[in-house]
Amino acid sequence: MLLYGRNPVLEALKDGRVTELLVARGVEEAFVQELKTFDVRLKFSPRIELDQIAGTTGHQGVIAEVEDLAWASVDDILDRAEARGEDLLVVLLDGVTDPRNFGAIIRSAEVLGAHGVVVEERRSAPLSPVVAKTAAGATSYLPVAQTKNLPRLIDQLKEAGVWVYGAAGEAAQDVGRTDLSGKVALVIGAEGEGLRRLVREKCDGLVRIPTRGQVQSLNASVAAGILLYEAARARGPR
Structure with missing residues (x-):
């Protein structure tokens, strides 16, 4: 590659x-x-x-x-959190197919202390040179995994004590008033389409980023960065 x-x-x-x-x-x-x-x-x-x-x-x-970038496994991400003695923080992507958004999310996730990013096999951009370039080197440090079924993975994470929050512009709950200090998965949907119905229903809660301008939605990678910052802030200094 x-x-x-x-x-x-x-x-x-x-x-x-x-x-x-x-x-x-x-x-x-x-x-x-x-x-x-x-x-x-x-x-x-x-x-x-x-x-x-x-x-x-x-x-x-x-x-x-x-050498081609290799996909990690979800277990790699879980093991990473356990090895560090930290509560899991993982980003789940539901249909983010733009490689620049994908790369930017990986970069923000690595910078802000997430343990990995997970995508669904058939609903994601591949790990390409554009993704690696946009991630600015973060693909060398952060596990990026695939899952065959994102809703099923959400169920498995919830059974393991992980709270799952989906980003939705129309949600009533403000992300700044949400407790993101424990084991948390943040779910980001595709631009324009947002989260699929089944994925939304699987989440423990939906959160929104307050906006003040006339444009009511944010780029997927920007939204992910803001949610990750709120999670990092809730966990305190490293």
Whole structure:
């Protein structure tokens, strides 16, 4: 798989997943020297060649050939929380198919202390270079898992003592007044469609983010970031 962008590439290098680097001629020497600290072959090419390979000019002068990103398991996420001695905080995505939203949610989840992200197999964007680029390296640290049936997983989490809250703009409950300090799963739906009916019904509660403007809805990744911040705040300093 090809990965581009400086932060994602550097994190993949630290993780030992890079087999070769393609670097644009003319990038600053300090960055080249940083790349040379890793035991990976560098190939220098004109920037236009990198544009063509990446299909974008947003590669920041470096493209890496890496091992494909691998899906974790839900058990990996549960084990991560247990190993840290922390109450579980997990993000469940219901139909988020935009790769940039997916990547941004992974990034926010890692930054704000979640233990993982779970998607339903047939209702998600794949783990692609665009997801990895938008996640800015977070895919190297945060388990991202698939489940065959999200409503069934919600039932299993609830049986394990996890409180499940779904984001819904029309919900009566303000997320800022919701106790997110224990074992919590936050469910984010697709933009436009929101949560599926069965997923909504499985949640312990639906929460909304108060808005003041004329536009009444938020981008899925922004909504996820706000809910994750509220959960992180409820848990106190690390």
